[in-house]
Amino acid sequence: xxxxxxxxxxxxxxxxxxxxxxxxxxxxxxxxxxxxxxxxxxxxxxxxxxxxxxxxxxxxxxxxxxxxxxxxxxxxxxxxxxxxxxxxxxxxxxxxxxxxxxxxxxxxxxxx
Amino acid sequence: xxxxxxxxxxxxxxxxxxxxxxxxxxxxxxxxxxxxxxxxxxxxxxxxxxxxxxxxxxxxxxxxxxxxxxxxxxxxxxxxxxxxxxxxxxxxxxxxxxxxxxxxxxxxxxxxxxxxxxxxxx
Numbered sequence: 001x002x003x004x005x006x007x008x009x010x011x012x013x014x015x016x017x018x019x020x021x022x023x024x025x026x027x028x029x030x031x032x033x034x035x036x037x038x039x040x041x042x043x044x045x046x047x048x049x050x051x052x053x054x055x056x057x058x059x060x061x062x063x064x065x066x067x068x069x070x071x072x073x074x075x076x077x078x079x080x081x082x083x084x085x086x087x088x089x090x091x092x093x094x095x096x097x098x099x100x101x102x103x104x105x106x107x108x109x110x111x112x
Numbered sequence: 113x114x115x116x117x118x119x120x121x122x123x124x125x126x127x128x129x130x131x132x133x134x135x136x137x138x139x140x141x142x143x144x145x146x147x148x149x150x151x152x153x154x155x156x157x158x159x160x161x162x163x164x165x166x167x168x169x170x171x172x173x174x175x176x177x178x179x180x181x182x183x184x185x186x187x188x189x190x191x192x193x194x195x196x197x198x199x200x201x202x203x204x205x206x207x208x209x210x211x212x213x214x215x216x217x218x219x220x221x222x223x224x225x226x227x228x229x230x231x232x233x234x
Contacts, residue, residue, distance in 0.1 A: 003156055036220035045224040089157050093219040098174035103157040
Protein backbone atom coordinates (compact mmCIF):
# COMPACT_ATOMS: atom_id res chain seq x y z
CA UNK A 1 0.00 0.00 0.00
CA UNK A 2 1.33 3.45 -0.90
CA UNK A 3 2.17 6.14 1.59
CA UNK A 4 -0.28 8.96 2.17
CA UNK A 5 0.26 11.91 -0.17
CA UNK A 6 1.59 15.19 1.19
CA UNK A 7 3.09 18.19 -0.62
CA UNK A 8 6.87 18.08 -0.47
CA UNK A 9 7.13 21.64 0.77
CA UNK A 10 5.12 24.63 1.89
CA UNK A 11 6.23 28.05 3.02
CA UNK A 12 4.86 31.14 4.68
CA UNK A 13 5.90 34.34 6.36
CA UNK A 14 5.74 34.93 10.10
CA UNK A 15 2.20 35.62 11.19
CA UNK A 16 0.63 33.98 8.15
CA UNK A 17 -1.32 30.73 8.06
CA UNK A 18 -0.46 27.63 6.08
CA UNK A 19 -2.23 24.35 5.45
CA UNK A 20 -0.65 20.98 4.75
CA UNK A 21 -2.80 18.36 3.06
CA UNK A 22 -2.65 14.60 3.48
CA UNK A 23 -4.52 12.46 0.97
CA UNK A 24 -5.26 8.79 1.37
CA UNK A 25 -8.08 6.43 0.55
CA UNK A 26 -11.27 5.10 2.07
CA UNK A 27 -9.16 2.34 3.66
CA UNK A 28 -7.26 4.81 5.78
CA UNK A 29 -7.84 8.58 6.01
CA UNK A 30 -11.36 8.49 4.64
CA UNK A 31 -12.51 5.47 6.59
CA UNK A 32 -11.41 6.32 10.11
CA UNK A 33 -11.01 9.33 12.37
CA UNK A 34 -7.52 8.18 13.32
CA UNK A 35 -5.38 10.76 11.55
CA UNK A 36 -2.44 12.16 13.47
CA UNK A 37 0.27 14.72 12.72
CA UNK A 38 3.90 14.79 13.85
CA UNK A 39 6.53 17.52 13.86
CA UNK A 40 10.15 16.58 13.25
CA UNK A 41 13.00 18.91 14.03
CA UNK A 42 16.42 17.55 13.06
CA UNK A 43 18.08 15.65 15.86
CA UNK A 44 15.10 15.69 18.19
CA UNK A 45 12.32 13.25 18.97
CA UNK A 46 9.25 13.54 16.75
CA UNK A 47 6.42 15.37 18.47
CA UNK A 48 2.73 14.52 18.30
CA UNK A 49 0.86 17.67 17.27
CA UNK A 50 -2.64 16.43 16.41
CA UNK A 51 -4.40 13.13 17.06
CA UNK A 52 -7.74 11.70 15.97
CA UNK A 53 -8.04 14.30 13.20
CA UNK A 54 -8.43 17.43 15.29
CA UNK A 55 -7.38 16.90 18.89
CA UNK A 56 -4.35 18.66 20.36
CA UNK A 57 -2.26 17.02 23.08
CA UNK A 58 -1.64 19.03 26.22
CA UNK A 59 1.09 21.57 25.62
CA UNK A 60 0.62 21.94 21.87
CA UNK A 61 -0.18 25.47 20.81
CA UNK A 62 -3.71 26.22 19.68
CA UNK A 63 -2.16 27.69 16.54
CA UNK A 64 -2.13 24.09 15.30
CA UNK A 65 -5.42 22.64 14.12
CA UNK A 66 -6.51 19.60 12.14
CA UNK A 67 -9.48 18.69 9.99
CA UNK A 68 -10.64 16.11 7.49
CA UNK A 69 -12.89 16.01 4.46
CA UNK A 70 -13.38 12.75 2.64
CA UNK A 71 -10.03 11.11 1.97
CA UNK A 72 -8.01 14.25 2.71
CA UNK A 73 -6.86 15.48 6.10
CA UNK A 74 -5.31 18.87 6.72
CA UNK A 75 -3.03 20.48 9.25
CA UNK A 76 -3.32 24.25 9.59
CA UNK A 77 -0.78 26.37 11.38
CA UNK A 78 -1.85 29.92 12.07
CA UNK A 79 0.30 32.82 13.18
CA UNK A 80 3.44 31.19 11.80
CA UNK A 81 6.52 31.47 13.97
CA UNK A 82 10.14 30.76 13.18
CA UNK A 83 10.18 27.73 15.45
CA UNK A 84 7.42 26.12 13.39
CA UNK A 85 9.94 25.47 10.65
CA UNK A 86 10.22 21.69 10.58
CA UNK A 87 9.11 18.58 8.73
CA UNK A 88 5.52 17.51 9.27
CA UNK A 89 4.17 14.00 8.75
CA UNK A 90 0.61 12.80 8.74
CA UNK A 91 -0.34 9.29 9.73
CA UNK A 92 -3.51 7.25 9.61
CA UNK A 93 -4.73 3.91 10.83
CA UNK A 94 -5.23 1.60 7.86
CA UNK A 95 -7.40 -1.44 7.42
CA UNK A 96 -4.78 -2.95 5.09
CA UNK A 97 -4.10 -6.10 7.04
CA UNK A 98 -0.33 -6.22 6.76
CA UNK A 99 0.05 -2.72 8.20
CA UNK A 100 -1.36 -0.84 11.15
CA UNK A 101 -0.60 2.78 10.38
CA UNK A 102 0.52 4.57 7.25
CA UNK A 103 2.59 7.72 7.10
CA UNK A 104 2.70 10.47 4.56
CA UNK A 105 5.86 11.32 2.69
CA UNK A 106 6.42 14.41 4.82
CA UNK A 107 6.20 18.14 4.17
CA UNK A 108 9.03 20.59 4.76
CA UNK A 109 7.66 23.83 6.21
CA UNK A 110 9.84 26.87 5.62
CA UNK A 111 9.14 30.08 7.50
CA UNK A 112 10.36 32.86 5.23
CA UNK B 113 6.66 12.14 32.85
CA UNK B 114 6.55 9.32 30.33
CA UNK B 115 9.66 8.91 28.25
CA UNK B 116 11.52 6.34 26.19
CA UNK B 117 15.30 6.31 25.88
CA UNK B 118 16.98 4.50 23.03
CA UNK B 119 20.40 2.93 22.67
CA UNK B 120 23.22 4.59 20.81
CA UNK B 121 24.21 4.73 17.18
CA UNK B 122 25.36 1.58 15.39
CA UNK B 123 27.48 0.90 12.33
CA UNK B 124 27.03 -2.49 10.73
CA UNK B 125 28.29 -4.41 7.72
CA UNK B 126 25.84 -5.65 5.08
CA UNK B 127 24.42 -8.99 6.09
CA UNK B 128 24.83 -8.36 9.81
CA UNK B 129 22.10 -7.81 12.40
CA UNK B 130 21.40 -4.88 14.68
CA UNK B 131 19.47 -4.80 17.95
CA UNK B 132 18.13 -1.48 19.21
CA UNK B 133 16.81 -1.05 22.73
CA UNK B 134 14.18 1.29 24.09
CA UNK B 135 13.84 1.81 27.83
CA UNK B 136 10.58 3.19 29.10
CA UNK B 137 10.00 5.15 32.28
CA UNK B 138 7.31 7.26 33.88
CA UNK B 139 4.42 4.97 32.94
CA UNK B 140 3.22 1.38 33.17
CA UNK B 141 5.35 -0.36 30.54
CA UNK B 142 2.99 -3.29 30.08
CA UNK B 143 -0.01 -1.04 29.52
CA UNK B 144 1.08 0.44 26.19
CA UNK B 145 2.18 -1.11 22.92
CA UNK B 146 5.59 -0.06 21.63
CA UNK B 147 5.79 0.93 17.98
CA UNK B 148 8.94 0.97 15.87
CA UNK B 149 9.26 3.47 13.04
CA UNK B 150 12.20 4.21 10.79
CA UNK B 151 13.25 7.26 8.82
CA UNK B 152 15.67 6.64 5.97
CA UNK B 153 17.58 9.55 4.41
CA UNK B 154 15.41 11.40 1.94
CA UNK B 155 12.43 9.17 2.69
CA UNK B 156 9.32 9.46 4.79
CA UNK B 157 8.57 7.79 8.08
CA UNK B 158 7.86 4.07 7.84
CA UNK B 159 5.99 1.93 10.35
CA UNK B 160 7.84 -1.32 11.03
CA UNK B 161 5.63 -2.95 13.61
CA UNK B 162 4.61 -3.03 17.23
CA UNK B 163 4.94 -5.22 20.27
CA UNK B 164 2.48 -5.64 23.09
CA UNK B 165 4.63 -5.69 26.22
CA UNK B 166 1.78 -7.42 28.06
CA UNK B 167 2.29 -10.88 26.64
CA UNK B 168 4.76 -10.16 23.85
CA UNK B 169 2.39 -10.31 20.90
CA UNK B 170 3.69 -8.61 17.77
CA UNK B 171 2.56 -7.27 14.43
CA UNK B 172 5.08 -6.56 11.71
CA UNK B 173 4.75 -4.68 8.44
CA UNK B 174 4.86 -7.14 5.57
CA UNK B 175 7.96 -5.45 4.20
CA UNK B 176 9.96 -6.48 7.27
CA UNK B 177 8.48 -9.89 8.03
CA UNK B 178 11.20 -12.50 8.23
CA UNK B 179 13.88 -9.92 9.02
CA UNK B 180 12.56 -8.10 12.07
CA UNK B 181 12.02 -9.39 15.60
CA UNK B 182 10.53 -7.29 18.36
CA UNK B 183 10.90 -8.44 21.93
CA UNK B 184 10.65 -7.01 25.40
CA UNK B 185 11.95 -7.52 28.92
CA UNK B 186 9.19 -6.28 31.17
CA UNK B 187 11.37 -6.66 34.27
CA UNK B 188 13.44 -3.71 33.07
CA UNK B 189 10.72 -1.93 31.03
CA UNK B 190 12.70 -2.30 27.84
CA UNK B 191 11.66 -3.12 24.29
CA UNK B 192 13.99 -4.33 21.58
CA UNK B 193 13.94 -4.32 17.80
CA UNK B 194 16.33 -6.59 15.94
CA UNK B 195 16.75 -6.31 12.17
CA UNK B 196 18.73 -8.99 10.40
CA UNK B 197 20.36 -9.41 6.98
CA UNK B 198 21.06 -5.72 6.85
CA UNK B 199 21.39 -3.94 3.51
CA UNK B 200 22.63 -0.49 2.67
CA UNK B 201 19.06 0.74 2.28
CA UNK B 202 18.40 -0.13 5.92
CA UNK B 203 20.54 2.88 6.82
CA UNK B 204 18.09 5.02 8.78
CA UNK B 205 17.12 6.51 12.11
CA UNK B 206 15.06 3.98 14.03
CA UNK B 207 12.52 5.27 16.53
CA UNK B 208 10.56 3.58 19.24
CA UNK B 209 7.32 5.26 20.19
CA UNK B 210 4.57 4.49 22.68
CA UNK B 211 1.23 3.58 21.20
CA UNK B 212 -1.70 5.62 22.33
CA UNK B 213 -3.99 2.87 23.54
CA UNK B 214 -4.12 1.57 27.08
CA UNK B 215 -3.93 -2.21 26.74
CA UNK B 216 -4.61 -1.99 23.03
CA UNK B 217 -2.51 -0.88 20.07
CA UNK B 218 -4.01 2.54 19.68
CA UNK B 219 -3.86 4.56 16.51
CA UNK B 220 -1.11 7.09 17.04
CA UNK B 221 2.18 7.49 18.89
CA UNK B 222 2.33 9.90 21.79
CA UNK B 223 5.81 9.45 23.31
CA UNK B 224 8.82 9.12 21.04
CA UNK B 225 12.45 8.32 21.58
CA UNK B 226 15.14 10.49 20.04
CA UNK B 227 16.03 7.82 17.56
CA UNK B 228 18.95 5.46 16.96
CA UNK B 229 21.01 5.97 13.84
CA UNK B 230 21.91 2.71 12.14
CA UNK B 231 24.44 2.92 9.33
CA UNK B 232 24.97 -0.07 7.07
CA UNK B 233 28.18 0.17 5.13
CA UNK B 234 30.94 -2.07 3.90
